[in-house]
Amino acid sequence: MADIFKGIEPMVYKSRISVPYHWWAGETASRFLVALRDEQKILGTRCAACNKTYLPPRKNCPLCFSASMEWMEVSNEGTVVTFTVARRQLASLPRKAPVIFAMIKLDGADTAILHYLDGVDPGRVKIGMRVKAKFSKDRGARMQDIECFVPKGE
Amino acid sequence: MDRAAIIGIGMTKVESRKLDKTFADMAFEAVRKALDDAGMTIADIDNVITTSNDFWDGRTISCMAVGDASGASDKNISCVEGDGTFGAFYGLARTLSGSYGTTLVTGHSKGSQSVSSLITNAAFDPIYNRTLGADMITACAMQSNAYMARTGTTPEQLARVSVKNHGNAMMNENAHLGMKLTVKDVLGSEMIADPLHRLDCSPVSDGCCAIIIADEKRAKKSKKKPVWIKGVGMCADAYFLGDRDLSRSESLVKAARTAYKMAGISDPGKEIDLAEVYDAFSYQELMWLEGLGICADADAGKQLEKGSFDIPGRLPVNASGGLMGGHAVIAAGLYRIAEVVRQIRGEAGAYQAKKADTGLAHGVNGLAGQSHCVWILGKDR
Ligand SMILES: [Zn+2]
Numbered sequence: 001m002a003d004i005f006k007g008i009e010p011m012v013y014k015s016r017i018s019v020p021y022h023w024w025a026g027e028t029a030s031r032f033l034v035a036l037r038d039e040q041k042i043l044g045t046r047c048a049a050c051n052k053t054y055l056p057p058r059k060n061c062p063l064c065f066s067a068s069m070e071w072m073e074v075s076n077e078g079t080v081v082t083f084t085v086a087r088r089q090l091a092s093l094p095r096k097a098p099v100i101f102a103m104i105k106l107d108g109a110d111t112a113i114l115h116y117l118d119g120v121d122p123g124r125v126k127i128g129m130r131v132k133a134k135f136s137k138d139r140g141a142r143m144q145d146i147e148c149f150v151p152k153g154e
Numbered sequence: 155m156d157r158a159a160i161i162g163i164g165m166t167k168v169e170s171r172k173l174d175k176t177f178a179d180m181a182f183e184a185v186r187k188a189l190d191d192a193g194m195t196i197a198d199i200d201n202v203i204t205t206s207n208d209f210w211d212g213r214t215i216s217c218m219a220v221g222d223a224s225g226a227s228d229k230n231i232s233c234v235e236g237d238g239t240f241g242a243f244y245g246l247a248r249t250l251s252g253s254y255g256t257t258l259v260t261g262h263s264k265g266s267q268s269v270s271s272l273i274t275n276a277a278f279d280p281i282y283n284r285t286l287g288a289d290m291i292t293a294c295a296m297q298s299n300a301y302m303a304r305t306g307t308t309p310e311q312l313a314r315v316s317v318k319n320h321g322n323a324m325m326n327e328n329a330h331l332g333m334k335l336t337v338k339d340v341l342g343s344e345m346i347a348d349p350l351h352r353l354d355c356s357p358v359s360d361g362c363c364a365i366i367i368a369d370e371k372r373a374k375k376s377k378k379k380p381v382w383i384k385g386v387g388m389c390a391d392a393y394f395l396g397d398r399d400l401s402r403s404e405s406l407v408k409a410a411r412t413a414y415k416m417a418g419i420s421d422p423g424k425e426i427d428l429a430e431v432y433d434a435f436s437y438q439e440l441m442w443l444e445g446l447g448i449c450a451d452a453d454a455g456k457q458l459e460k461g462s463f464d465i466p467g468r469l470p471v472n473a474s475g476g477l478m479g480g481h482a483v484i485a486a487g488l489y490r491i492a493e494v495v496r497q498i499r500g501e502a503g504a505y506q507a508k509k510a511d512t513g514l515a516h517g518v519n520g521l522a523g524q525s526h527c528v529w530i531l532g533k534d535r
Contacts, residue, residue, distance in 0.1 A: 086292050087345050091272050143285065144286075
């Protein structure tokens with residue numbers, strides 16, 4: 001290293017970017033999160049013009065730009081659209097690897113949501129697998145009010 | 155459209171960790187090289203676009219911190235957050251506006267100074283997604299599974315992308331991860347997130363690239379023969395991963411179509427001589443080649459096995475080694491443009507393509523290829 005710096009002692013400043021931040025969820029996400037917490041219901045919004053139900057719910061339709069969306073309850077059961085098994089303990093993982101992430105299209109929704117898949121051997125997860133939401137006992141109006149999805153029938 | 159050309163390129167070596175260079179040092183080196191390449195001084199630059207990302211740079215308004223080192227003091231400078239190709243798109247638009255005869259575009263990042271998993275996790279929506287802890291690798295792994303399931307593309311075909319590009323990188327003095335690999339090496343490397351092994355993933359590197367775009371009048375004064383911008387296209391897909399069919403890239407199809415129309419290309423697989431595409435992960439090279447229409451849907455893996463994309467092949471892809479050889483996030487797409495310029499000028503040395511009259515450069519930004527920018531460059535005006 002000394003040759004790169006031609007005799008200058010190399011200095012490194014170690015720090016972290018740490019700025020408190022509050023995300024106001026807005027009325028649409030607030031309603032979705034409250035329904036998860038209080039009723040264990042999963043709510044999407046539907047654009048009648050596009051005949052499409054969005055999950056997570058959207059205030060406005062991203063396709064036709066309409067503001068007239070109606071609330072719809074979707075099923076807590078659905079299909080795995082795709083998945084991965086995070087095997088390395090990536091810095092972003094809040095729990096111990098392996099973690100199975102899946103995109104799940106719930107019955108009644110036209111878009112998929114991201115969540116964990118548990119209760120299945122990581123080697124046995126398949127696209128097209130039927131899964132069911134497992135609600136958390138300790139709910140706080142957040143995405144983790146669904147603890148995870150598990151294979152249907154377990 | 156009015157004509158514009160690339161008249162200068164400057165690349166720092168892409169390295170896993172640049173101990174001796176700050177952001178500004180890298181920018182200065184790349185800009186200095188681009189000016190020398192164009193036979194210009196900083197006084198010949200009419201305006202500057204820098205491309206950066208505040209999280210990767212560890213500071214807000216990161217673009218301004220490299221302004222002085224990019225020769226922007228007393229000039230009009232603006233910035234783009236995204237891939238370098240997006241910054242170049244803006245630079246081209248400014249040049250074509252008629253207000254500026256020359257535009258300097260830079261893109262930089264130092265992946266070595268932060269934690270890429272945490273930075274890319276922060277790209278997810280904070281209310282619905284972020285706290286679950288997915289990042290770029292896990293998002294792309296899900297896309298890879300979806301793509302492979304739909305098209306029948308195999309892990310061996312993915313591995314061959316890695317073998318080809320790491321091999322090509324051995325010939326590129328600006329790459330840091332040139333390696334002679336076998337398919338077995340790739341498939342035997344650590345599984346990070348199924349189906350992506352460590353060697354299916356590009357590294358996260360340090361580097362800065364600069365290019366100089368000029369209008370027709372100024373291009374005629376350049377030291378070297380200008381490389382003409384024949385067409386560009388840019389398009390973004392939905393933000394939420396679950397809104398998209400992850401196995402396809404609609405936005406790339408649209409971006410490519412726009413660029414081809416502008417360039418007068420009707421059969422990209424035949425009319426394009428070489429391509430530098432955004433191979434952040436092995437599957438992406440194949441998926442993007444299909445989205446670009448360079449080969450038919452679900453056919454890229456088979457074409458790759460036939461050697462079509464090797465340097466002596468029908469249409470060399472990532473002859474420079476691509477991102478597998480070194481991936482300075484943000485700068486990466488600008489490096490692709492600079493590499494195509496090298497090929498068209500015949501300056502690519504050991505990895506020079508036989509025929510390089512028309513080349514394609516491609517840049518990506520966002521989770522699992524949310525948005526794409528496609529450039530068609532040509533030898534003749
Ligand atoms: Zn609609």
